[in-house]
Amino acid sequence: MSDSTSTANGAVVEVHHEHPPYQRHHFESVDQQFDATNFAMWLFLLTEIMFFGGLFTSYLIMRNWYYPAFVEASHQLNIGWGTANTAVLIVSSFTMAMGVWSAEMRKKGMLILFLSLTWLLGMAFLGIKSIEYTEKWEKFHVPGLHWSDSSFLNPASDPEVYSEYHDKPLAPDMAAKTEMYFFLYFAMTGMHALHMIIGISILTFMIIRARQGAYTTGHVTYVENFGLYWHFVDIVWIFLFPLLYLISRY
Amino acid sequence: MSAATIVSLPDQSTARIPKMNFLTKENGLLSWLLTGDHKRIATLYLISISFFFFVGGSLAGLIRLELLTPQTSLMAADTYNKVFTMHGVIMVFLFLVPSVPATIGNFVIPMMVGARDLALPKINLLSWYLYIIAGFMVIYTMAAGGVDTGWTFTSPLSTHYLNTHVISTGLAIFVAGFSSIFTGLNFIVTIHKMRAPGMTWFRLPLFVWSNYAASILMVLGTPVLAITLVLVVLERTVHIGVFDPAYGGDPILFQHLFWFYSHPAVYIMILPGMGVISEVVSTFSRKRVFGYTAVAFSSVAIAVFGFFVWAHHMFIMGISNYAALVFSLLTMLVAVPSAIKIFNWAFTLYKGSITFETPMLYAFGFMGLFTIGGMTGVFLGATGTDIHLTETYFIVAHFHFVMVGGMLMAFLSGIHFWWPKWTGRMYPEKISQLAAIVTFIGFNFTFFPQFILGTLGMPRRYAAYPPEFQALNVFSTAGATILGVGYLLPILYLTWSLRYGAVAGNNPWQATGLEWQTQSPPLTENFPEIPIVDHEAYDYEWLERQQEKEVASVG
Amino acid sequence: MSEQNQPKEHDQEHHIVSPVTYGAILLALLIFTGLTVWASYIDLGAWQIAPGLTLFWNPVVALAIACTKMTLVVLFFMHVKYSRKLTKLTVASGFFVFIVLIGMTMTDYFTRAWGRW
Numbered sequence: 001m002s003d004s005t006s007t008a009n010g011a012v013v014e015v016h017h018e019h020p021p022y023q024r025h026h027f028e029s030v031d032q033q034f035d036a037t038n039f040a041m042w043l044f045l046l047t048e049i050m051f052f053g054g055l056f057t058s059y060l061i062m063r064n065w066y067y068p069a070f071v072e073a074s075h076q077l078n079i080g081w082g083t084a085n086t087a088v089l090i091v092s093s094f095t096m097a098m099g100v101w102s103a104e105m106r107k108k109g110m111l112i113l114f115l116s117l118t119w120l121l122g123m124a125f126l127g128i129k130s131i132e133y134t135e136k137w138e139k140f141h142v143p144g145l146h147w148s149d150s151s152f153l154n155p156a157s158d159p160e161v162y163s164e165y166h167d168k169p170l171a172p173d174m175a176a177k178t179e180m181y182f183f184l185y186f187a188m189t190g191m192h193a194l195h196m197i198i199g200i201s202i203l204t205f206m207i208i209r210a211r212q213g214a215y216t217t218g219h220v221t222y223v224e225n226f227g228l229y230w231h232f233v234d235i236v237w238i239f240l241f242p243l244l245y246l247i248s249r250y
Numbered sequence: 251m252s253a254a255t256i257v258s259l260p261d262q263s264t265a266r267i268p269k270m271n272f273l274t275k276e277n278g279l280l281s282w283l284l285t286g287d288h289k290r291i292a293t294l295y296l297i298s299i300s301f302f303f304f305v306g307g308s309l310a311g312l313i314r315l316e317l318l319t320p321q322t323s324l325m326a327a328d329t330y331n332k333v334f335t336m337h338g339v340i341m342v343f344l345f346l347v348p349s350v351p352a353t354i355g356n357f358v359i360p361m362m363v364g365a366r367d368l369a370l371p372k373i374n375l376l377s378w379y380l381y382i383i384a385g386f387m388v389i390y391t392m393a394a395g396g397v398d399t400g401w402t403f404t405s406p407l408s409t410h411y412l413n414t415h416v417i418s419t420g421l422a423i424f425v426a427g428f429s430s431i432f433t434g435l436n437f438i439v440t441i442h443k444m445r446a447p448g449m450t451w452f453r454l455p456l457f458v459w460s461n462y463a464a465s466i467l468m469v470l471g472t473p474v475l476a477i478t479l480v481l482v483v484l485e486r487t488v489h490i491g492v493f494d495p496a497y498g499g500d501p502i503l504f505q506h507l508f509w510f511y512s513h514p515a516v517y518i519m520i521l522p523g524m525g526v527i528s529e530v531v532s533t534f535s536r537k538r539v540f541g542y543t544a545v546a547f548s549s550v551a552i553a554v555f556g557f558f559v560w561a562h563h564m565f566i567m568g569i570s571n572y573a574a575l576v577f578s579l580l581t582m583l584v585a586v587p588s589a590i591k592i593f594n595w596a597f598t599l600y601k602g603s604i605t606f607e608t609p610m611l612y613a614f615g616f617m618g619l620f621t622i623g624g625m626t627g628v629f630l631g632a633t634g635t636d637i638h639l640t641e642t643y644f645i646v647a648h649f650h651f652v653m654v655g656g657m658l659m660a661f662l663s664g665i666h667f668w669w670p671k672w673t674g675r676m677y678p679e680k681i682s683q684l685a686a687i688v689t690f691i692g693f694n695f696t697f698f699p700q701f702i703l704g705t706l707g708m709p710r711r712y713a714a715y716p717p718e719f720q721a722l723n724v725f726s727t728a729g730a731t732i733l734g735v736g737y738l739l740p741i742l743y744l745t746w747s748l749r750y751g752a753v754a755g756n757n758p759w760q761a762t763g764l765e766w767q768t769q770s771p772p773l774t775e776n777f778p779e780i781p782i783v784d785h786e787a788y789d790y791e792w793l794e795r796q797q798e799k800e801v802a803s804v805g
Numbered sequence: 806m807s808e809q810n811q812p813k814e815h816d817q818e819h820h821i822v823s824p825v826t827y828g829a830i831l832l833a834l835l836i837f838t839g840l841t842v843w844a845s846y847i848d849l850g851a852w853q854i855a856p857g858l859t860l861f862w863n864p865v866v867a868l869a870i871a872c873t874k875m876t877l878v879v880l881f882f883m884h885v886k887y888s889r890k891l892t893k894l895t896v897a898s899g900f901f902v903f904i905v906l907i908g909m910t911m912t913d914y915f916t917r918a919w920g921r922w
């Protein structure tokens with residue numbers, strides 16, 4: 001806000017060559033502005049990589065320590081829902097990429113369509129996630145709040161999972177460690193879901209702005225940078241899916 | 251001290267502070283609270299970090315007073331624990347980390363690279379607001395009863411045994427962390443993308459290089475601390491987690507994650523200070539910094555090596571012998587780039603025409619004290635000696651030599667150096683030279699005895715100690731009093747100088763940086779027009795030619 | 806996609822990837838997702854490297870597929886293939902430090918079992 005006013009009443013009367021309204025005055029050119037904000041977004045994603053890095057490290061170490069508990073606990077996750085969510089997120093990444101493309105090609109209708117599709121798919125992901133969370137709650141698999149390790153002391157008490165995996169009962173001290181798995185499950189997917197919620201909120205704002213024609217006049221930086229964020233969140237899930245759902249089947 | 255000086259001030263009878271500058275541009279509180287101007291944000295930061303420095307400093311005073319006698323005479327042991335914890339938290343996260351980058355760096359880096367502002371002014375302002383939120387959360391914590399884990403939040407102490415305000419402090423540091431990430435991110439983008447035409451990487455002042463290196467550490471290290479603190483907070487709220495052995499967690503995992511940030515954090519704190527010293531040493535010996543390229547790359551080398559050494563904080567904590575060996579060797583490696591810097595500053599002084607203005611006195615203080623601090627770091631990096639010395643006052647003395655003797659000296663050096671640019675007025679030279687000397691003497695009295703106490707085996711973090719350690723502790727407390735005077739003086743005379751200081755003119759030090767080639771205080775846009783750079787950094791001959799040209803054109 | 810001989814660097818930055826490419830990448834990602842789920846239902850066995858140190862192939866394959874998917878997303882959806890060197894370097898440094906965090910921490914955990922010398 002202050003940027004645009006400061007040139008107007010500045011002491012130095014400076015003849016700016018013509019530049020588009022979205023160029024902020026401390027940049028020399030639109031190219032420089034695009035480069036700078038794009039680079040800043042990448043640096044922010046580096047921060048995000050390291051933020052999730054702490055969680056991944058904890059997960060790897062704890063999985064090595066309490067391998068049997070992590071294996072049996074992960075059998076409680078539904079691979080069907082996990083696969084569906086992976087597909088949903090990948091398609092949403094595609095629609096987001098197409099959104100960026102529409103902005104670059106200055107196709108307003110297409111942009112709104114693809115942003116809205118991305119928004120819908122993001123919501124679908126959260127919907128499926130909340131179905132999974134609800135199931136965890138019902139089965140007393142929410143660590144610290146609604147917890148019981150009886151499904152691991154006596155796997156046969158959970159016929160649905162037992163019929164598929166035929167897990168052996170865990171010793172009580174190992175069964176207690178399944179709570180660690182679910183702690184990390186909730187911490188990692190929860191942190192990821194938080195990023196999704198933030199992303200969807202920004203998307204809502206962007207759809208409104210896109211309808212006003214904000215991104216189809218050549219100023220694609222905002223859409224492009226948001227796209228990077230959205231793809232990054234997708235990548236986090238691409239790793240969470242095998243680590244949490246898949247690798248403990250065998 | 252010789253009377254020689256390089257200070258050249260304009261004729262005081264005619265000189266005026268330019269009417270239009272970044273301070274007078276707009277008035278009113280809102281024009282400050284909503285500003286995008288990096289110089290105004292730097293000013294806001296300067297005021298806020300000075301406030302927290304004095305809060306943290308008062309706590310340090312309380313610690314030293316308590317340690318005057320062997321018994322717990324001034325406060326109970328658990329109060330003492332809270333006092334040293336709050337001292338550490340405030341000094342590390344609210345003073346040292348933002349000290350040079352967010353104030354001086356914020357103020358001069360855009361000018362040094364020849365830009366109108368940082369690349370992302372709004373993010374810069376956001377960074378200050380996050381800092382303020384973190385500050386309020388820390389104040390809340392103190393008012394509510396404090397926290398007593400030590401600034402390291404060691405688990406399971408922080409996650410299991412204590413019932414003090416770990417959560418609010420942890421979240422405060424989380425927020426402060428993002429403030430520092432945004433500052434670092436902004437610097438990296440600015441240095442890459444906003445350089446003026448002709449300003450190549452190897453024409454950048456070394457202050458820019460060292461802040462660049464520190465920014466890399468901020469961006470890549472700080473988030474690991476953030477997630478670690480989130481996990482601590484979660485562990486305290488849901489009573490299950492990855493750190494507490496009672497829940498099956500591993501306290502050493504906490505140490506790994508914590509020190510993955512907190513070792514690089516040491517370089518976040520010291521690297522920008524080293525940048526200040528490069529500027530000051532060059533200006534006050536009228537010579538290009540010896541081995542410019544080596545000094546520039548040593549900053550980057552420190553940043554890169556900084557990611558490989560964190561486990562030297564964990565030698566006695568049960569990590570494997572083999573890992574300890576590797577981390578110990580890598581730690582020795584970091585000493586190399588730091589030594590490169592010290593030697594290159596020494597060679598810069600060699601045959602230079604040295605003058606002893608206040609910034610230079612502080613810089614000398616830095617070089618001596620940082621060398622001692624760094625060398626004792628090598629003792630601690632060696633696994634054998636570490637086992638004897640760690641968790642004693644030797645550690646306390648070591649990092650205070652680096653952080654206070656090094657970083658704080660560099661900060662004060664920089665504040666004095668750029669004060670004329672910032673305010674347009676000179677600080678009073680004689681009394682500030684006195685303050686620099688008082689600080690140096692007070693510092694040595696305070697912290698040198700602690701090396702001896704440490705080797706004698708006095709453990710840190712206790713309110714009471716055996717009576718045979720009293721003599722040295724009295725020395726230390728007496729020194730702290732002198733040190734306190736040394737820190738109060740600048741506040742007084744710098745405030746005085748805002749109104750009564752001599753008008754500085756554009757370039758009182760005859761320095762070569764681009765920030766000195768514009769008016770003081772600068773315009774909001776920094777430069778009437780973006781400069782085109784055609785000379786190397788620290789080219790004093792270029793400066794002379796430039797001034798001759800000006801005289802000729804005026805004549 | 807093949808115009809690599811752009812004279813100015815920033816032209817590459819604004820390279821517009823065609824929807825056909827995006828579609829192909831989407832298809833590849835979905836196929837890899839199917840593949841990784843399918844592979845998880847098969848016991849791929851293990852490799853006994855040394856007594857007490859076993860490498861299970863299932864996690865290795867799952868993570869290899871995840872890395873491939875990530876590479877596709879980064880290169881095409883995030884345009885890194887068409888970006889300037891600085892962006893590539895930024896991405897690389899991010900992964901490097903991530904690996905340092907995990908790798909160096911793991912050196913401690915894995916060598917603890919070796920005991921003292």
Ligand SMILES: [Cu+2]
Nearest residue numbers: 513560562563
């Ligand atoms: Cu360290």
